Amino acid sequence: MPPDFLNRIQSQFPSNFVQFVTSIDQPAAVSLRVNSQKFAIPEVSECVPWCETGIFLNERPSFTLDPIFHSGAYYVQEASSMFVEQAFRQIEHEKGRVVLDLCAAPGGKSTHLLSLVDPGDLLVSNEVIRSRVSVLDENLRKWGHQNVVVTSNDPSDFSELEGLFDVILVDAPCSGEGLFRRDASAIQQWSVENTNLCATRQRRILADIWPSLKKGGHLIYSTCTFNPEENEENLKWLAENNAIESIRIPLQGNWNVDEIETNGLFGYRFLPHKVKGEGFFLTLIRKNEGAESHPVSRKAKTKLEKMPKQFAEIRNWLTSSISEFFVKSEFIIAFPENHISTLNALSEQLRIISFGLPVAQFKKNDLLPEHTFALSIDRNPVVFESVELDLKTALLFQKKEEIRINSTAKGWLLVQFQGVPLGFVKNLGNRANNYFPKEWRIRMALPEIPQPWYK
Ligand code: SAM
Numbered sequence: 001m002p003p004d005f006l007n008r009i010q011s012q013f014p015s016n017f018v019q020f021v022t023s024i025d026q027p028a029a030v031s032l033r034v035n036s037q038k039f040a041i042p043e044v045s046e047c048v049p050w051c052e053t054g055i056f057l058n059e060r061p062s063f064t065l066d067p068i069f070h071s072g073a074y075y076v077q078e079a080s081s082m083f084v085e086q087a088f089r090q091i092e093h094e095k096g097r098v099v100l101d102l103c104a105a106p107g108g109k110s111t112h113l114l115s116l117v118d119p120g121d122l123l124v125s126n127e128v129i130r131s132r133v134s135v136l137d138e139n140l141r142k143w144g145h146q147n148v149v150v151t152s153n154d155p156s157d158f159s160e161l162e163g164l165f166d167v168i169l170v171d172a173p174c175s176g177e178g179l180f181r182r183d184a185s186a187i188q189q190w191s192v193e194n195t196n197l198c199a200t201r202q203r204r205i206l207a208d209i210w211p212s213l214k215k216g217g218h219l220i221y222s223t224c225t226f227n228p229e230e231n232e233e234n235l236k237w238l239a240e241n242n243a244i245e246s247i248r249i250p251l252q253g254n255w256n257v258d259e260i261e262t263n264g265l266f267g268y269r270f271l272p273h274k275v276k277g278e279g280f281f282l283t284l285i286r287k288n289e290g291a292e293s294h295p296v297s298r299k300a301k302t303k304l305e306k307m308p309k310q311f312a313e314i315r316n317w318l319t320s321s322i323s324e325f326f327v328k329s330e331f332i333i334a335f336p337e338n339h340i341s342t343l344n345a346l347s348e349q350l351r352i353i354s355f356g357l358p359v360a361q362f363k364k365n366d367l368l369p370e371h372t373f374a375l376s377i378d379r380n381p382v383v384f385e386s387v388e389l390d391l392k393t394a395l396l397f398q399k400k401e402e403i404r405i406n407s408t409a410k411g412w413l414l415v416q417f418q419g420v421p422l423g424f425v426k427n428l429g430n431r432a433n434n435y436f437p438k439e440w441r442i443r444m445a446l447p448e449i450p451q452p453w454y455k
Contacts, residue, residue: 023273049080067135072142080277105132107139146357178279
């Protein structure tokens with residue numbers, strides 16, 4: 001590790017320096033967060049204490065060889081980051097909130113937020129780096145929620161959306177000191193100059209996004225570094241330049257999370273020798289100034305074309321009563337009705353990558369169910385017949401190979417593994433057409449397939 005880094009850590013944690021350094025050589029814990037709207041949380045020996053759906057596994061299985069991993073039944077995520085849940089639970093519960101995840105790829109915290117918000121809330125999940133947007137979009141689609149908009153913009157593009165957001169999460173790009181155990185390249189890229197650069201960039205991001213947070217709204221700021229300049233000092237800078245209130249997050253003693261308090265400002269730090277997780281910092285603040293709400297545009301957006309009446313039966317495909325249906329190209333998309341004006345306001349300022357839930361593609365008068373609909377938590381289970389596949393056939397389906405279906409029923413069938421939907425086939429009797437999306441298919445050759453980690 002770089003000597004400058006070690007010197008700083010020694011002065012930061014003098015009495016725990018040896019334990020800190022030793023812990024970085026230890027193997028990282030394996031943890032994941034279950035999408036409990038799709039899959040019951042399996043019994044395991046250890047849960048992540050600050051996250052209701054977080055669990056530890058004793059060893060790292062091959063997630064690629066688990067069909068339900070590709071269906072958004074869980075998200076593999078290191079445990080400390082799941083503390084976002086405790087911050088989010090401190091925030092007052094208002095109806096129809098608009099939540100922004102500003103630095104969202106690959107989607108760990110966005111999928112977590114979707115599990116925490118109400119169906120009537122909207123998540124705007126943004127990633128500025130273009131090459132990282134498709135993985136974010138894919139992970140969100142697999143998670144199966146319709147109350148989400150994916151955008152790809154620089155933080156400065158949000159400044160016109162004054163007072164729009166009730167909650168903003170800034171999981172900032174940082175010097176990544178907390179990732180040293182998992183990612184050797186984080187060590188190589190570390191330098192004092194880079195940590196300073198990161199701190200300056202974080203302040204610019206915070207200043208750019210600040211106007212779009214409404215008065216009384218909440219900002220969750222997090223990093224995966226120990227550097228005080230990027231953490232406590234940025235919080236202090238925010239408090240010196242804006243009217244804010246720092247919100248305290250209740251901790252339990254056995255969590256071993258450090259609460260750092262300076263002049264009434266609270267931050268929460270995860271140290272790798274004290275918690276079963278990686279290095280992490282989080283702070284929660286309330287904004288006490290600025291616009292109280294955004295005058296969202298009420299005018300109908302020409303791009304949003306209402307669904308033609310002949311497809312009205314599709315309303316029955318979803319169990320959710322809050323959806324409105326739109327046509328985009330040849331697709332029918334469901335989106336929460338109460339957030340249409342917000343979507344209009346967003347589309348006037350931002351580059352929208354996707355919104356809502358693509359339910360079906362239409363060809364003349366025919367409706368072809370979309371893969372994202374198969375994975376949706378709002379899918380009405382009575383509309384399409386389901387067929388359970390064995391492990392090998394499920395993986396062959398996700399490799400987009402030809403499979404045989406053990407059913408006399410013909411036409412559209414939903415295939416599933418362990419009760420979790422995987423996608424659609426069209427059963428023709430002697431063979432079945434495989435509708436798994438080509439771009440998401442498993443590319444590796446199938447070796448001997450191990451049993452999944454759950455029973
Ligand atoms: N929140 C993500 C998750 O939980 O999966 C991880 C986010 S990662 C810590 C920080 C993200 O910020 C990266 O995806 C990176 O591409 C993005 N980023 C890089 N430069 C940025 C900038 N100037 N403004 C906003 N985001 C930026």
